[in-house]
Amino acid sequence: MKHVIxxxxxxxxxxxxxxxRLDGEASITVLDGEGELPYARMAIPYMLSGGIGEEGxxxxxxxxxxxxxxxxxxxxxxxxxxxAAGTVRLADGRVIPYxxxxxxxxxxxxxxxxxxxxxxxxxxxxxxxxxRAIVAAVRPGARVVQMGAGFVGCIIMQGLVSRGAELxxxxxxxxxxxxxxxxxxxxxxxxxxxTQGVRIMGKTQAARLERDGNALKVTLTTGETLPADVxxxxxGVKPGIDFLAGSGIAIENGIVVDEHLxxxxxxxxxxxxxxxxxxxxxxxxxxxxIQPNAVEQARIAAMNMVGRDVPxxxxxxxxxxxxxxxxxxxxxQWEGEEGGTKVEHIDEANSRYISLQFSGxxxxxxxxxxxxxxxxxxxxxIQGKVKLGAWRERLLSDPSLFMAAYLAMSEKLA
Numbered sequence: 001m002k003h004v005i006x007x008x009x010x011x012x013x014x015x016x017x018x019x020x021r022l023d024g025e026a027s028i029t030v031l032d033g034e035g036e037l038p039y040a041r042m043a044i045p046y047m048l049s050g051g052i053g054e055e056g057x058x059x060x061x062x063x064x065x066x067x068x069x070x071x072x073x074x075x076x077x078x079x080x081x082x083x084a085a086g087t088v089r090l091a092d093g094r095v096i097p098y099x100x101x102x103x104x105x106x107x108x109x110x111x112x113x114x115x116x117x118x119x120x121x122x123x124x125x126x127x128x129x130x131x132r133a134i135v136a137a138v139r140p141g142a143r144v145v146q147m148g149a150g151f152v153g154c155i156i157m158q159g160l161v162s163r164g165a166e167l168x169x170x171x172x173x174x175x176x177x178x179x180x181x182x183x184x185x186x187x188x189x190x191x192x193x194x195t196q197g198v199r200i201m202g203k204t205q206a207a208r209l210e211r212d213g214n215a216l217k218v219t220l221t222t223g224e225t226l227p228a229d230v231x232x233x234x235x236g237v238k239p240g241i242d243f244l245a246g247s248g249i250a251i252e253n254g255i256v257v258d259e260h261l262x263x264x265x266x267x268x269x270x271x272x273x274x275x276x277x278x279x280x281x282x283x284x285x286x287x288x289x290i291q292p293n294a295v296e297q298a299r300i301a302a303m304n305m306v307g308r309d310v311p312x313x314x315x316x317x318x319x320x321x322x323x324x325x326x327x328x329x330x331x332x333q334w335e336g337e338e339g340g341t342k343v344e345h346i347d348e349a350n351s352r353y354i355s356l357q358f359s360g361x362x363x364x365x366x367x368x369x370x371x372x373x374x375x376x377x378x379x380x381x382i383q384g385k386v387k388l389g390a391w392r393e394r395l396l397s398d399p400s401l402f403m404a405a406y407l408a409m410s411e412k413l414a
Contacts, residue, residue: 001026003305004088004096006078007104007240008032010040010291011272011298013059015102016071018302026306028070029096031088033077033105036128041106042291044131048159057128078105081247083265100267100305103244103255104298107237107273107289112147116209121216122231125156137230140164145218145226147206148234149176154189154323156234157198161324167198168226174202180319180330184346185353185369189323192351196324206231239274239287252276254287259311261301269305271297280314280383281332281364288315316383326351329375332382333357333365340364343396356399361387363395366402377406 003019005012008030016030032038043057055061066073077091081101088096109124111117121137124130138144144165146153153169154177160167169176175186176193190200204224209231210217216228239254250256250264254276261269261277272294276285293315303310319330336342336357344355352370356363362385366378381388381402388395391405 001306002097002099003028003102004098004100005030005102005104006033006081006088007102007106007272007274008034008036008038008073009104009106009272009294010059011104011106011294012102013038014295015104015271015298015302015305017069018299019305020069020071022303022306022308027072029072029074030066031074031076031078031090031096033091034127034129035075038073039128040291041126044125044128045155045159047131048125048134048156049162050159054128054132078243080243080245081249081268083248083268086267098267101269102298102301102305103241103249103263103268103270103274104272104294105240105243105274106294108240109233110236110238112206112233112235114206114208116211116216117233119209119211119216121211121229122209122233124233125152126237134160134230134232135163138163138165141166142229143215143227144168144230144232145170145206145216145228146232146234147172148232148236149190149200150179150234150236151177151319151321152237153234154193154321156232157193157196158322158324160232161197165230168228169193169198169200170205170220171200171202172205176200176323177319177321177328180321180334180367181328181369182334182344182355182367184344185328185355185367188346188348188351188353188369189326189328192326193324198324237273237289239289241274252285256285260304260309261297261312262304269301271301277312278314280316281385283314286315286317288317290318292318316379318379326370327372328367328369329371329378330367331365331378332363333359334367336365341396343399345399354399354402356395356402358388358392358396361389361392363388363392374403374406377403380406381409 038059039057079091080089109126149171218226255270273289341358357365363381
């Protein structure tokens with residue numbers, strides 16, 4: 001059996017290792033389109049802050065790890081998939097056949113469509129190569145203008161400031177992490193960034209970029225101009241699936257997969273940020289681009305690739321964010337649902353916030369800022385679809401009692 005995995009991130013490497021454990025004789029090839037040793041993107045912020053070196057980003061430290069497992073890491077990018085022939089065409093023109101194919105290419109950065117986006121001094125922050133360029137460019141006193149304050153934008157702030165950057169962040173919507181936090185929580189996170197020396201500019205974005213001698217000039221949609229030594233474009237990501245055009249693989253927001261992570265094409269599977277799979281609350285299909293979900297999907301996809309019958313129970317939207325030392329979390333349907341019940345508690349003096357969203361007796365979503373202890377209990381209550389009974393009213397009165405509720409319900413269900 002010849003297994004080909006496109007993508008060498010946490011999903012691709014997890015799948016390769018599970019495949020080898022289950023089948024000692026199969027051929028396993030992993031296509032690493034970046035030409036790097038397999039690494040974790042989520043380690044890049046720690047590299048920017050100097051907490052780790054490049055070696056700290058690697059998924060496996062042992063240089064012989066893949067050779068010992070007889071996993072072939074091919075430093076080549078997939079250019080197209082021919083599902084009728086069962087082949088992957090590489091960017092260098094070579095063609096690799098497969099019996100089973102797993103697509104685990106993850107996400108790619110969205111690109112701003114503005115004049116000057118290709119100028120020297122303009123960077124994204126997604127790959128190890130991006131991180132190297134930023135480390136080289138950002139010295140103490142460097143003026144950095146960052147477009148975007150979503151999840152990635154917020155986690156890299158610490159690294160930039162710790163390197164001595166004078167950081168200005170542009171937020172088009174006016175709300176930081178607006179896709180994972182309610183308005184009040186976003187406001188608190190933005191205020192916290194201000195106390196750490198970051199200038200947040202809402203309701204604006206870059207209109208064009210120009211070279212001004214050795215620096216950049218960033219013209220905003222408001223007409224204001226900002227000088228910059230470095231411009232960072234961090235405006236979100238999308239599934240890396242452009243190479244699948246014409247393959248016949250069904251794609252909506254991502255590759256549509258069933259409960260076994262299979263696509264509509266026999267022998268083709270998907271896992272991670274590219275997979276549009278069902279969620280565990282409502283069974284709706286969605287792309288859930290978080291590393292724990294990617295790893296679990298890869299594990300299950302690999303088992304099914306060798307003939308097991310293992311269903312994926314569904315993903316849960318989870319975001320855990322460290323913004324310059326302020327921890328925030330969101331779980332499940334954090335925005336709530338129409339006709340649902342919610343409670344919100346705000347402690348601005350201590351930068352603490354919690355909101356809970358209910359559907360009947362069940363907790364379906366939660367958001368927190370400044371809570372670091374026991375927040376996993378919120379995930380347990382949501383993912384377990386626990387009927388809270390009298391605890392629902394207690395949580396509506398005091399949402400900070402979520403751990404007590406979790407323990408009480410665990411004892412009841414045991």
